[in-house]
Amino acid sequence: MSIVQTENLTYTYSLGTPFEKTAVKDVNIAIDEGELCGIIGHTGSGKSTLIQHLNGLVKPTSGSVFIDGQNIWDKGVKIRDIRFKVGLVFQYPEYQIFEDTVFKDIAFGPKNMGLSEDEVSRRVKDSAEIVGLRPETLGKSPFELSGGQKRRVAIAGVMAMEPKVLILDEPVAGLDPKGREKILAQIKRYRDEKNATVLLISHSMEDVARFTTKILVMENGGVFCYDTPPKVFGRAAELASMGLSVPQITRVINRLKSAGIDIPGDIYTVEYAVKKINEYLARK
Ligand SMILES: Nc1ncnc2c1ncn2[C@@H]1O[C@H](COP(=O)(O)OP(=O)(O)O)[C@@H](O)[C@H]1O
């Protein structure tokens, strides 16, 4: 069964005013448990608006959202419980840090869930470890930390609620390549250790290609496609016409192919390209 599902989901900002804007149009998605789903699309394609529906932060103008098969806006469903099940990390979450110690900031969510002090403490330590924060950092003020460290604190704060579905809006935007790599690996680790489902918005095709099991491509408020990375990046020309690109390595390989060099298969990571090129050279 799909853990995240939408049916004809539509959302219009400022409905009934001259500023009316339909940001999400008739979206039907079904994401299976355990998937690490990348969400890509041009700026303004509705990615952020879509994900804010999935934990009930935004109520659909029409259509439905189902989490674990349950319509989250049905009578009797507590949105609070949905928020615990579906954790949302906003873009630039470091700006939402407010407690005076890292420990307290990460503890805010789990405390709010009414967990015992011991359990809160276990979760804070556990999630700090997942995002690579050292134990001694927990006693510091978050405001003494670097931007990348603050981002980790904010992500750990949502992970500490141990949501079954973790959704992140551009979690590595603005970080240097090493920082990006680490945070993406930590997000993957959360998913592996907690058997969680992860959705992450990204505008880096390279990141999406390496880290996801499925890719949702949004176009103009709607779903262009939802498929595995090779299938999605196999549609290079269509993506280009939307202002999206395939990973750089896929472009390189496509050029080689069009120059008559026979490297078979769908190639979208550098590691796989190296393997295929070596095989080609060995054949020659
Ligand atoms: N608070 C808002 N009020 C009005 N329009 C908005 C608001 N937030 C986003 N929009 C519009 O909705 C569309 C989708 O935006 P968004 O979901 O932020 O897309 P993305 O995350 O893909 O860049 C855009 O046209 C954007 O200008």
Ligand SMILES: [Mg+2]
């Ligand atoms: Mg956005």
